[in-house]
Amino acid sequence: MTRTSTDHRLDEIDRYILHALMQDARNTTAAAIAESLSVSGATVRNRIQKLEDQGVIREYPTQVDFERAGGKLTNLYRCNVPVPEREALAHKARSIPGVVNVRTLMTGRENLHVLAVGETTAELQRISRTISQLGIEIEDEDLVEDEFFSPYAPFNPDTDREERWPNDFISLTGDADIVELTVQSNAPIVGRSLKDAVQAEILDDDTLVIGIERDDRELTPHGDTVVEADDIVTVLSRASTDADGLDAFRAPAAESTRQ
Known part of the structure; x- marks a missing residue:
């Protein structure tokens, strides 16, 4: 398998595929995964190939019971x-x-x-x-008597998305935090510039967007930068970074639970 040093950011489809393969790679087909995701089999096969090329999927090990295989x-x-x-x-x-x-x-x-x-x-x-x-x-x-494996729970598509949000969190000295999160569809800030979001009090003065990743591009935020759904934003905040403090970037509760 080809391996590169480039980090690969996983999206929901990638995580679903990885969870399915970790759960039962032997009996899981691309077609079955595609049906669950409502995408084509070709899309799943292409995603798997990309995950292999990026070194995210390193191998498909065959687990052997050596004691049964000749008493080893x-x-x-x-x-x-x-x-x-x-x-x-x-x-x-x-x-x-x-x-x-x-x-x-x-x-x-x-x-x-x-x-x-x-x-x-x-x-x-x-x-x-x-x-x-x-x-x-x-x-x-x-x-070794036995060995047991489990898929990585956060990749489970049945896990509540709220449990996986935000993406990353770093606490700094001086009561400041850096949070990385994905902007959810229909979040209050979607379609607004950062300047407009502050004026509309969607963002407070203690919350600063310091980075935006969009379609594999790194954007330097300015006042006229418009935030889009699925942007990955890095936020420096001196306010609360609990769930309520990040409401600008998440869909209203009723909609969020349907995503």
């Missing part, structure tokens, strides 16, 4: 490696026969996890020795 044992080695060497040692560990997964962690002493499969404890001991010979310190190890 699965062992997890929790290791400690120097941070500057972490990536290089992870690739070396992945090349060890029997190793099926390597995971790097950003913090903590056990910052490298190596999952290996062997037919006997002697084979697992051989893998352990090989890991150590690479200069990787094994902190602890355990036989």
Whole structure:
């Protein structure tokens, strides 16, 4: 799969697709997803291809019960490696026969996890020795009994949209907050310039729009900048940034619940 370093901003269709694939990739088809979204199958396939190209979808792993597949044992080695060497040692560990997964962690002493499969404890001991010979310190190890997966809940299309809004939130010193959110359809500010919104008291003097993203373009807001539905706005506010404080960017309650 091609991977790029470009971040990909997910929309509602992307999140729905990801949730469906995480829930049951084996039995979920593009046609079934398209029917649920009321879009074409080609649209879903194109979205999946884009998510793969952007590296959002990295792989479709086949989960194997190794104990049932010939009575094999699965062992997890929790290791400690120097941070500057972490990536290089992870690739070396992945090349060890029997190793099926390597995971790097950003913090903590056990910052490298190596999952290996062997037919006997002697084979697992051989893998352990090989890991150590690479200069990787094994902190602890355990036989894995079972593993369970769940889709990421915020991508669930059945989750109330109000729970996912705003998109991001940063609290600053001095009682100021930076909030990133998506402007909802029929929000009071839609179709108005920022200057008009202030004059109409839709925006107060303590709320400043400092960034707008629209159709993959970054806009520098000015007084005559008109806000549109689905704009992603970054707001600096010294007022309340709870739900009521952001009403300018959301649809009225009765309409919001229908979106």
